Amino acid sequence: MLKDKTVLVTGASRGVGKETARACAKAGAKVILHFNVNQDEAVALAKEIDAVGCIAADLSQKGAADRVWLKAKTMAGSVDAVVNNAGVYRETPLHNAQSWEAGWAEQLQVNVMAPCELMRNAINDWGSSGGAIVNIASRAAYRGDGPDHAGYAASKGALVAASKTLARAHAHNNVLIYTLTPGWIETDMAPSRVEARAAAVADIPLGRVAQPQEIAAMATFLLSGQCGSATGSVIDINGASFMR
Incomplete structure (x- = not known):
C-alpha cells in the first residue's frame, strides 16, 4: 500500500507515533522516525522495522521542525509523506499566570508551529509532484477540553484550521492533507487514576478508549492515496463521545 x-x-518513540511507524513499515514504506525523548525506544523501533533512521529534535525549539525536514531529506533523498503526531498536553490554569503563559507558549510551538513548518517544507519541496500529510489533532479542537487545558484545545483547533486551509490551497498539486481528531487514546496521556479513568470511559458510548493501533491504521490508509478525494477532511476517532 505504501511501497x-x-x-x-514525528513523536515516533511511543504511543500513536510508534504504532503508526510500525503500520507504515508493514505497508511497505521506508520510515524515518523523529523523537524527542525515549531514545532507547526509538532506536529499538528503528531496528525492529528497519527504518531509514532516527532524528532527535525538541520541537518546542524554534527552527527545530525545519532541521528535522532537512535531516530527513538528507537521510532518504526525498520524503513522500508526513505524519505530524508529536504533541504536548500542558495545563494552562487561569489562576497561575506563569503556568498559563508557559503552557500556551509550548503548546503553540509544538502542536501548531512545528507541524505547520513541516507542512510548509513538504509542500514547497513537493511542488506539483504531490504527497500526503496526516495531522494528529484532538477531539478537543471541536469539543473543547477541561477547564485547565484551554491552551491545548486552542492549539489543536489551530492545527485543524491550518490543515483545511493548506488542503484547499494545494489539492491541485495532488498534495493530500488529512486531520485525525481522536478522543482518549490508550497512551501515556490517557487518565490513569481509577476515578479519572472511570469518568473518561463513562463518557464514551463505545465503552473504551481508542487503541493507538486504530489511529495508526487510519493514518496509514490515508497516506496510501486510495481515497484522495477525502483530502481536507477531519476524521473523528472517539468512540462516539463527540459527533459533529
Whole structure:
C-alpha cells in the first residue's frame, strides 16, 4: 500500500507515533522516525522495522521542525509523506499566570508551529509532484477540553484550521492533507487514576478508549492515496463521545 514511499513520523518513540511507524513499515514504506525523548525506544523501533533512521529534535525549539525536514531529506533523498503526531498536553490554569503563559507558549510551538513548518517544507519541496500529510489533532479542537487545558484545545483547533486551509490551497498539486481528531487514546496521556479513568470511559458510548493501533491504521490508509478525494477532511476517532 505504501511501497516505495518514504514516510516521516514525528513523536515516533511511543504511543500513536510508534504504532503508526510500525503500520507504515508493514505497508511497505521506508520510515524515518523523529523523537524527542525515549531514545532507547526509538532506536529499538528503528531496528525492529528497519527504518531509514532516527532524528532527535525538541520541537518546542524554534527552527527545530525545519532541521528535522532537512535531516530527513538528507537521510532518504526525498520524503513522500508526513505524519505530524508529536504533541504536548500542558495545563494552562487561569489562576497561575506563569503556568498559563508557559503552557500556551509550548503548546503553540509544538502542536501548531512545528507541524505547520513541516507542512510548509513538504509542500514547497513537493511542488506539483504531490504527497500526503496526516495531522494528529484532538477531539478537543471541536469539543473543547477541561477547564485547565484551554491552551491545548486552542492549539489543536489551530492545527485543524491550518490543515483545511493548506488542503484547499494545494489539492491541485495532488498534495493530500488529512486531520485525525481522536478522543482518549490508550497512551501515556490517557487518565490513569481509577476515578479519572472511570469518568473518561463513562463518557464514551463505545465503552473504551481508542487503541493507538486504530489511529495508526487510519493514518496509514490515508497516506496510501486510495481515497484522495477525502483530502481536507477531519476524521473523528472517539468512540462516539463527540459527533459533529
